[in-house]
Amino acid sequence: MWNWLRQIKDSITQKTAGLMRMQFWRDTVEGIYGNNPPHQPVATELWKAVRRHNLTKMWFMKIIDEREKNLDDRAYRNIQELETYAENTQSALLYLTLETLGVRDIHADHAASHIGKAQGIVTCLRATPYHCTRRKVFLPMDICMLHGVSQEDFIRGKQEKNVRDVIYDIASQAHIHLEHARSFSKKVPVKAFPAFFCTVALDDYLYNVRKVDFNIFHPSLQKKSTLLPSYLYIRSWKKTY
DSSP, X not given: OHHHHHHHHHHOSSHHHHHHHHHHHHHHHHHHHTTOOOSOHHHHHHHHHHHHHTOOHHHHXXXXXXXXXXXXXXXXXXXXXXXXXXXXXXXXXXHHHHHHTTOOOHHHHHHHHHHHHHHHHHHHHHHHHHHHHTXXXXXXXXXXXXXXXXXXXXXXXXXXXXXXXXXXHHHHHHHHHHHHHHHTGGXXXXXXXXGGTXXXXXXXHHHHHHHTTTOTTOGGGGSOOTTHHHHHHHHHHHTOO
């Protein structure tokens, strides 16, 4: 379901088509919780997961509602708007993951909130070069304006200091969320840690973007890291996130 929702925005040419697909998933979730899922493979498996783990309906609806709002295809007005989007999508998915692990803990939820926001911010950064090839920029406008950078500067692939300063400010916010999530890791049940191993990829990207002096268009940032499985194993072995 997550992948289907994620792909809707890029696969439509008219907002109406996107709204229809979102409504399909909204009706599907309603049917699942009414114990009458549609005859569709993803819906059937989701219905089984909901019954098995008693998943909270609200998180599914938040993801769908926020994805629907995002169909407007405009830049985030400020970093808080990006964080709200991340909270209602990435964090909501982490809350559901925690429930599948049998974890219902306020500290784990708090960590999930910050990690989800960090993931949303990093995803926005990672996708920027791709979006620019389609003449679209979704980076927070308030930070761009603060450094005197226009959307056209990103579309043209400029690499001046003020452009890199925008990336620095946004990446720093993701780093802050990760640090917040780790500040109370001793209170988070170890059982919840597998849900948070996505931080391995987030740390890797933030390290690499810092290494190229926040040049978002550097070719090395578009390459897959072959060391991620090793980092993931080490994080799992150390029981940290």
